[in-house]
Amino acid sequence: MTVVLTSRDADPDRYSVVLGGQVDFVHSAQDLHGYLDGHPLEDLVVVGPDITMAVVTSLAQRYRVERAALGIVLLRERVETDVLREALRSGIREVVQADDVEAITVACRQSRSISGQVRGALSGQDTSRGKVIMVFGAKGGCGKTTVATNLAMALADLDVGRVALVDLDLDFGDVGVFLKLGNQVTISKAVQMAGTIDERAAQLLMTPYRDRVDVLLAPGRPAEAEFVKPELVVDIVNTLRETYAFVVLDSAPSFTEVSLQCFEIADSYVLVTTLDLPSLKNIKLAMDTMDALGYPRSKWHLVLNRANAEVGLTREEVEEVLGIAVMAAVPSSRDVPETLNTGGTIVEEMPRHPVSQAIVALARSEAGLAPVPAKRRRFWRRKR
């Protein structure tokens, strides 16, 4: 999508042909601020020839710092050198003549490409490959599968690409049960493909769940798990990251050979714990092991699940004991198991629920997006 700032009654069809795809119009700088607040992923603003240089340069200066990935392409009736100089000095990416359709198309394409690179650099990610997020917890029942499934849905809702959810609790994986996916292909099918996993083969393993989310299920029976070798899992995950923007791994509650290999290739570890002492003791031990194995702490993202539970320590105490900050605190709620029974995840069924909001915040942070502004206001008008 592209947003066009112009005070005139522009012809939307003409713009959408030139800019390729849907175009939204805003009519003042104020409108544009509101629009951009509500569209955190918008990376391109085209400014019409009627908007004064003073307005455009102040916009450019503001967003250059606030939102480095955003590009501004300025249209002018005539491109004069002093305009060009002023524009480039204030951080406007391109200035093109308003009637030069081809130049506009090229400028927009270049700006989007720069935005992609800036976003990549900001999130410390190689954007040409998907981000692998390993959800790990040192105890059964602490909420790994709940967090992994809901995180996958929340990432998909951000509309930043497709999500693969992979169940690596090979013995007792229950992602299929969580998502009500009956008899489907499982990772066991990959055993016969060992050594030849490519994108097409990986796709054959995936079960479509919903728009932008595909699932790779764990073996149907624990006896099959031993045939799924760590190298095979690594091959699959590395192949999936070529086609999916996010690969979310649900895991077994221990350091299996498979989980150790996945720690090596993951970009981020979402470490789930509840607030009770046995769970904290286990995650502390796991963290000591992770330190010993040299898994960089910059990848550690601590998630407290059932964070309002009456028994147990406070968030502050946990941070002190574990020596790392809490990235997300998911409250305890009966709605979590209840939505599970009726089918689906709480993020999909009850998006405004505090549990969903906590997981959406986690997803935004994993995607390198700013937190949602507390109160969103919609100023813009849309024309089609």
Ligand SMILES: Nc1ncnc2c1ncn2[C@@H]1O[C@H](COP(=O)(O)OP(=O)(O)O)[C@@H](O)[C@H]1O
């Ligand atoms: N925040 C929560 N509030 C209430 N129940 C929860 C919450 N998180 C998980 N549960 C419930 O706890 C149980 C275990 O969760 P699960 O995600 O399967 O844990 P794990 O994958 O770590 O074994 C499930 O029945 C789930 O519905």
Ligand SMILES: [Mg+2]
């Ligand atoms: Mg589980």
